[in-house]
Amino acid sequence: xxxxxxxxxxxxxxxxxxxxxxxxxxxxxxxxxxxxxxxxxxxxxxxxxxxxxx
Numbered sequence: 193x194x195x196x197x198x199x200x201x202x203x204x205x206x207x208x209x210x211x212x213x214x215x216x217x218x219x220x221x222x223x224x225x226x227x228x229x230x231x232x233x234x235x236x237x238x239x240x241x242x243x244x245x246x
Contacts, residue, residue, distance in 0.1 A: 196237035198244060221245065 201218070208216035219225065221242055228234035 196241060198241055 206216045206218070224238075227238050
C-alpha cells in the first residue's frame with residue numbers, strides 16, 4: 193500500500209522513523225531532487241501533491 197498526505201509545517205526538526213525510512217528532508221517545490229519516474233504511483237502522488245499547493 194502506498195499513501196501520501198499533505199500537512200502544514202509549523203516548526204521543529206524532522207524525526208523520521210528509521211525502521212520505515214532511510215532518510216527524510218524538506219524541499220522547495222521548485223527545487224525537488226530527482227523523483228520517481230513518470231507512470232509510477234509514487235510520481236502520481238508527487239504530481240498531485242504539487243498541484244494542490246501551487
